[in-house]
Amino acid sequence: MWREMFRMIHQCRPAIALIENPTGLLSRGIATVLEDLSKIRYVCEWSTIPAYCLGLPHERERVFIIAYADG
Numbered sequence: 001m002w003r004e005m006f007r008m009i010h011q012c013r014p015a016i017a018l019i020e021n022p023t024g025l026l027s028r029g030i031a032t033v034l035e036d037l038s039k040i041r042y043v044c045e046w047s048t049i050p051a052y053c054l055g056l057p058h059e060r061e062r063v064f065i066i067a068y069a070d071g
Contacts, residue, residue, distance in 0.1 A: 002033060009067070010040050019065040023048055026063060033065065042067040 009017050019033065026048075034044050046065040051058050 002029065002036075006033075006036050009037070009042070013069060015069050017042065017065075017067040019067065021063045021065075023061045023063055030063070030065075037065075037067045041070040043070050044068075 005019065017037075025033070030046070034046075037044050044065055044067045046063060048061045048063050050061045
């Protein structure tokens with residue numbers, strides 16, 4: 001699924017891209033995501049946020065990546 005999302009970001013060049021995924025991404029792919037975005041000149045910040053911080057009744061965490069077009 002990342003390949004298709006990456007293709008769309010690369011093709012459309014939004015000023016900001018928000019990517020959300022389960023925390024499994026941290027051990028299986030975050031390096032690829034960050035490297036791919038860097039290659040097309042996006043600066044990225046990422047963090048994990050537990051669902052309860054958003055007022056949801058469960059403790060599941062998600063990874064959020066915000067990618068800014070460089071320039």
